[in-house]
Structure formats: structure tokens, C-alpha cells
Amino acid sequence: QITLKESGPTLVKPTQTLTLTCTFSGFSLSTSGVGVGWIRQPPGKALEWLALIYWDDDKRYSPSLRSRLTITKDTAKNQVVLKMTNMDPVDTGRYYCAHETGWYGHWGQGTLVTVSS
């Protein structure tokens, strides 16, 4: 059974760096074809894809946010970390990590991040 769970701060101040951790089980990020992605959702709005890391450490980023994002993995710990710099109130929303095999078949419950001073 594949499960994912996001963790990190619920409140960050503007200009700070957000660090989110996705801890997963039921699959390995050393398995060919597997990836873990991050998707966010502002309150009442649509889903927005942020970043993806593959089993071979290939990384993809949203072009509009590329300069602010860094995604890394720790295969031994079954974790993927997303860092987003220079946070702004418009970055407020729920952040999800999800298992990727072309599509996102398994999602975490998400973690709500509020950006406010």
C-alpha cells in the first residue's frame, strides 16, 4: 500500500524559505520509472504543479517558479524535500506530494501553509 505524508511549517513569514518534507512508504524511489512530485492548491483555486524528482535524480520544475524551487530526495529515508525561497502571501495554500508514474496515482493528505507576517 502506497502512502505519502507531507510535513513542514504551517506558518511562514514573507521572504522566508519554506521547507517541506514528503515521507512515503509502499514504494522505492530507486525503482525505475518512479517519481515524486509536488503540487499546490491555493484556497478555493485549482491545482498547480511545482516540481518532480525521478528515481534517477532527474529533476523538473515549474518554469514560472524554477528560480525559487529545489527538490531533493533521500532514498534511504524514503523522503523527498521541497524548498521554496522568498515566500509571499500568494504562496499560501495546501501543498501535496504525490507518487508519479506518468500520472499521480497516490497523493498525500496535503499540508496547509500560510504566508503571513
Next chain:
Amino acid sequence: DILLTQSPSSLSVSVGDSVTITCQASHDIFHYVTWYQQKSGEAPRLLIYDASSLETGVPSRFSGRGSGTDFIFTIASLQPEDVATYYCQQYDNFPTTFGPGTTVDLK
């Protein structure tokens, strides 16, 4: 980026009605489309991948079809538990993109 548009943006239907949602892509994305259901306060749930393949465990009243730029998602007979927002997603090209969503509620 490939832009996805969905229509309608919302609809109100009765239990037992058929629901049809369209997703149009700005470029040819072959069959690389998924459909997700998101209930209030929950994470999205994969329903359909590769435009028409039903995810394991998803009721057969859900279906999808299409290729190229035009895709259709159908709920054959709406059940109360189907009240949700439905999103299409393309994964033909990076960045993957999602449609704006279609909210389905009960009359």
C-alpha cells in the same frame, strides 16, 4: 505551457443524471490525460489515466474518452458521493498542467 480549458465550470444535477465534462488542450496531447476527483477537504483522487483507462477500484460509472486536443469525462449515473470538483491534467509535456476544474453539485 499547454493550456487546458474545462467546461462547464460548474453544474448542478440530480441523482441518477448523466454528467459530461469536456477538457480542451491548446496543443495535441495524444492520449496523455488524466481525470481527478477532489471532494471538499480531501486530496485529489485519480479516476482515469491515459484518457480512457479506469483506475483500479474506481466505479464503472466513470469513464473518459478522447485524443488529440478534445477529451470528455462522463459520470453515467450521478451518485450523492460524486459531489466534487473534477480536474483534467495533461502529462504529454512538461510542465504538466491541470485544468481549472468543474464543480459538480446536487440540485
